[in-house]
Amino acid sequence: MLEVKNILAGNQRAGARMIRLIEDNDPTVFGLLKELYPHVGHAFIIGITGSPGVGKSTLIDALISEFRKLDKKIAVIAVDPTSPFSGGAILGDRLRMQRHATDKRVFIRSMASRGQKGGLSRATKDASIVLDAMGYDIIIIETVGAGQADFDITTLAHSTGIISIPGTGDGIQAVKAGILETGDIFIVNKSDKPDADASVYELKMMISMRKPPNLKITRETGWTPRVLKTIAQNGTGVKELADTFLSHFDFMKKNNFVDQKRNAMETSYFNSLLQDLTLKKLLLLMKNSKEYKEVLQKIQEGSIDPLSAAEHITSKICIFENND
Amino acid sequence: MLEVKNILAGNQRAGARMIRLIEDNDPTVFGLLKELYPHVGHAFIIGITGSPGVGKSTLIDALISEFRKLDKKIAVIAVDPTSPFSGGAILGDRLRMQRHATDKRVFIRSMASRGQKGGLSRATKDASIVLDAMGYDIIIIETVGAGQADFDITTLAHSTGIISIPGTGDGIQAVKAGILETGDIFIVNKSDKPDADASVYELKMMISMRKPPNLKITRETGWTPRVLKTIAQNGTGVKELADTFLSHFDFMKKNNFVDQKRNAMETSYFNSLLQDLTLKKLLLLMKNSKEYKEVLQKIQEGSIDPLSAAEHITSKICIFENND
Numbered sequence: 001m002l003e004v005k006n007i008l009a010g011n012q013r014a015g016a017r018m019i020r021l022i023e024d025n026d027p028t029v030f031g032l033l034k035e036l037y038p039h040v041g042h043a044f045i046i047g048i049t050g051s052p053g054v055g056k057s058t059l060i061d062a063l064i065s066e067f068r069k070l071d072k073k074i075a076v077i078a079v080d081p082t083s084p085f086s087g088g089a090i091l092g093d094r095l096r097m098q099r100h101a102t103d104k105r106v107f108i109r110s111m112a113s114r115g116q117k118g119g120l121s122r123a124t125k126d127a128s129i130v131l132d133a134m135g136y137d138i139i140i141i142e143t144v145g146a147g148q149a150d151f152d153i154t155t156l157a158h159s160t161g162i163i164s165i166p167g168t169g170d171g172i173q174a175v176k177a178g179i180l181e182t183g184d185i186f187i188v189n190k191s192d193k194p195d196a197d198a199s200v201y202e203l204k205m206m207i208s209m210r211k212p213p214n215l216k217i218t219r220e221t222g223w224t225p226r227v228l229k230t231i232a233q234n235g236t237g238v239k240e241l242a243d244t245f246l247s248h249f250d251f252m253k254k255n256n257f258v259d260q261k262r263n264a265m266e267t268s269y270f271n272s273l274l275q276d277l278t279l280k281k282l283l284l285l286m287k288n289s290k291e292y293k294e295v296l297q298k299i300q301e302g303s304i305d306p307l308s309a310a311e312h313i314t315s316k317i318c319i320f321e322n323n324d
Numbered sequence: 325m326l327e328v329k330n331i332l333a334g335n336q337r338a339g340a341r342m343i344r345l346i347e348d349n350d351p352t353v354f355g356l357l358k359e360l361y362p363h364v365g366h367a368f369i370i371g372i373t374g375s376p377g378v379g380k381s382t383l384i385d386a387l388i389s390e391f392r393k394l395d396k397k398i399a400v401i402a403v404d405p406t407s408p409f410s411g412g413a414i415l416g417d418r419l420r421m422q423r424h425a426t427d428k429r430v431f432i433r434s435m436a437s438r439g440q441k442g443g444l445s446r447a448t449k450d451a452s453i454v455l456d457a458m459g460y461d462i463i464i465i466e467t468v469g470a471g472q473a474d475f476d477i478t479t480l481a482h483s484t485g486i487i488s489i490p491g492t493g494d495g496i497q498a499v500k501a502g503i504l505e506t507g508d509i510f511i512v513n514k515s516d517k518p519d520a521d522a523s524v525y526e527l528k529m530m531i532s533m534r535k536p537p538n539l540k541i542t543r544e545t546g547w548t549p550r551v552l553k554t555i556a557q558n559g560t561g562v563k564e565l566a567d568t569f570l571s572h573f574d575f576m577k578k579n580n581f582v583d584q585k586r587n588a589m590e591t592s593y594f595n596s597l598l599q600d601l602t603l604k605k606l607l608l609l610m611k612n613s614k615e616y617k618e619v620l621q622k623i624q625e626g627s628i629d630p631l632s633a634a635e636h637i638t639s640k641i642c643i644f645e646n647n648d
Binding site for chain 1: 631
């Protein structure tokens, strides 16, 4: 397929086109992804998460510059609705981000939700397959940590950085939201603000107390999460951050954790594909069924409630495993 | 059931307990909701949406005061991760919101995502059933508009208010995000800022150009969306906003659109229940199957890609409609 060849050759226009198809939930995407899949596995995928206002985009902008100094090819997927990348913020920010726009070895894309219900995580994974196949060395996925229920960054990224800023009690929020357990690198940004050292101390305390890994995803043992201070605005601490991400990836490779992680990521992807395909197939079958129409009619008449109706319909579903 | 009786009697502690069970995805919830369902249908449900920083919580706080003057019982569900209600913002804001805390006829709850993937919309609907059954006259659902892919406010609320602030180009963002089509009332908050009138004009222009209703949900015709200016901070315009929400509901009732809307909301709820129950059942069956385990093994060995594997498994699923 011509399009697949172009993507594998790293053609940015072809990549952008494919990502748009993914966003649009285009039926050709599945086949294209199957063609690309044998060519992935090269990229180091970094997840960057944090509440709105902590400076994610500015920090990523600075990180891009650092990685470029190491001659890495970088791609960014922004799935944060408040991000300048994805068009959510004020024009000034958006323009500022454009300084990498002329760099052919940097590729920035935003993923809009466009109403694919619950599909943002899937779409992001699909996009990361495209970027990996295009030959990017590093893929950064930017996301708002909290509130995106359908989005588990650890199933998409090798290494996860969690950004907070001093004095917001974000550390405690992180514990509540359960993201403390998922971070490999904690970044206290805007660290020229008062209380930066207190935030670092607080995070270190909480990391030292965090429970032994009991995550769904097999988590490497032996890596103590780092806590780093940065001032994204002027680049302070960003080189160290870039190095720490790279050394985390090295650590994983040396200890064979990249394979473990890949298995966990693939299992998660497989399960989400399975859910999607299953739902599509079943809902199509059901919505064409007499049963469904009858029960919907009863709901509208008020003779059955939606809960009982759903229970009734579901009881009619069967599976057989025919080993043909 | 004692708990159901307490909820129907409007007991706030029982209501809070039930909402916590919903958040925790507790297996007893389904049965309790079935008991409550015959008692819902009284409440006027208002959706309030807008980007972080537009002042949603402050405006809702002021709206509560207005509705209280009309002696309405009010409940608020905050599903916005950046909302003070849901604990996402700075302490000062959170304290400010507490001024209704001693009012027994006001009940404020936040819905945390707690990792129920894609279930935030379902959980919010479930919670609104509880609040409706408790006898609240008005239920306000607060949500961030963009980025919550799994969240379609129009399937949960009778009336949707979309908040923006002057000079952010939010109007254009609204068109892009497709939420322009879903708003019944547009609110330009912080309207003491420059460009407020330009924002009002821009919104009115876009409303006048909006396409004829082609939404999934049957939308009432004949209601021209209002554009109102408010300054939530000092209450300016909030009385008019409260009145406009109530007159929109009156308009719907007079024109029999409340029934239409209820049908659309119930169909949507039924479909989401059906999806959940179906997925739960199928995934359980599949994950215990030999087929699933074999294919997962092959993925890890690299002899099949996750996409082809999911396709293979899905092809094994069948449904029969046995009319017992």
